[in-house]
Amino acid sequence: MASEQGALLLRRQLRDLTKNPVEGFSAGLISDNNIYEWEVLVIGTPDTIYEGGFFKAHLIFPSTYPMMPPTMKFHPPGDDKYGYEKASERWSPVHTVETILISVISMLSSPNDESPANIEAAKEWREDYPTFKKKVQRIVRRSADML
Amino acid sequence: MSHTDPMAEVDLHNLTFTETVNANLICCICHAPFVEPMASPCGHIFCESCIYQALESASQCPVDRSPLALSDLKTAVKIIHNMVNELQTYCPRVSFGCNHVGQRHMIEHHLKNDCEYTLLPCELEECGELILKKDMNSHVETCRYRMSECMMCRKKMRAFELEDHHELCPAEIVKCPHCEITNVRSDHMKHLGECPEHPIPCTLSPFGCKWIGARKNLATIHQKECAYEGIKDFLYQQKQREDALHEELNYARRGYESLNSQLEGINTQVSHMQDSLSAMFPSYFQSYRSQDMYNDDEPITDLNDVPLSPQEIIMSDNERLKNDIETITANIASLELKQNVALMTETLRMQEEMQSLRALCHGLRMQMHYVLMERRGNVGGPSTSTAGANATPGASTSTNAPTNPINGITRMRNWIGWSFILRRIMITFRLLM
């Protein structure tokens, strides 16, 4: 039952998210017959440098979910440099797709520069904000072109 | 049973409730109403199984991350248990058509006893099909594995076997297709053997008559006009003879085969023998064998071509070896003779040499004696002619030493030379001895 528990929980979340979408992202399965692999689209928050961008990511859940966290891989158009975020050791079994994505969205507007996923990007963000901003905007533009 | 057990425990985490459940009764790990709720000291409630699993990964409260151990958990207050147990829920078999609604803690009882939409396997072992409980009675009546009985022969069999049985039932009435007489199936075969209308070939068909016709016509019509009828006796005789010949031929063939197998046995024995012999005398028997194999195909016609038998080869080889040994013995004898002669000549030569050396040695000794005598004569007084001629008698001792220094040195040198030669000779002797 332990491994079914994760599938059951994910199926319930998928049903809830399709019925009541949450602002800021949309979520679905990569392939209909695998409940453990999700594809999400995070929409750049207005009034941030990410505004107007669409960030595609894959959420891969282990069979031990919710006791163990999923891994998250961003697929930004072209440049992978700013796009990788992994659910950290600060995991708790109460997290759902919704809470994960909400924390991602809040992180995009104020990156966690103490333990960044992309050290180079974090350095740039800290030392040369204008360049960072320019690069992000380039990615945002490209992501919008792709859609 | 290999089927998923329809009576397996109900998963209380996977139920559909009639109304939206109060958010306070939802476990934040499984997001379903609590099952066996447990409360933590920090005031959070989880399902028993959910929090147990969570604590296996991290010893902290999943909500506020305060330290939490299994022993800290206590079962939640009674009212929480009652509230989740009394939630109105649909039967889990709702998708199959059950519209039962009841309290959650009663749902297991419903599934086990009342629900008409659980799947049960057909009681008949061979069938085992999973059937909704409500359809079980009608299935048992139509199951293709149910027992039924042939109405004609009263034989019991499974329903699906009965379908094919009608074709074979011995009690079935069948009509002869030739004479319209009806019989039960079990008698029909017998009837075919005597039916007057049944087409049969002429009795002489083995000899070539092509006639086929109703049985009743054979004797009455055909036999009168059959071309083979007249030579029937001859044909039968011929046939008898042929059979006898056949038998004989068979007998001969069997004899031939047994002889053949005997021959084969002997052949293998021979080849075994050759194998073991060739292991002992490799050089002879291998060549013999290969020749033997070659000769298998064409029989030997010329007796001169017959290869020597192994015994003969051994004998001749023996002879050859004997000759060799004799030659060697003679050689050794002549060598010995030669050696002896050489030794003798050498010894004689040595003896001669030794004699000549001895003579030489003697001569030397004489000379030496002479020299010593001369010396003694010079020192003791004027005894030799040379000393007497060179010196006056009065000053012989005082003048001899200083006046003849060269003479003394020469003598010394001579003496040393001689002793040297003597030593050489001594060494030569020793070597010769």
Ligand SMILES: [Zn+2]
């Ligand atoms: Zn807590």
Ligand SMILES: [Zn+2]
């Ligand atoms: Zn739970």
Ligand SMILES: [Zn+2]
């Ligand atoms: Zn039911």
Ligand SMILES: [Zn+2]
């Ligand atoms: Zn059945």
Ligand SMILES: [Zn+2]
């Ligand atoms: Zn029958």
Ligand SMILES: [Zn+2]
């Ligand atoms: Zn008939």
Ligand SMILES: [Zn+2]
């Ligand atoms: Zn005939």
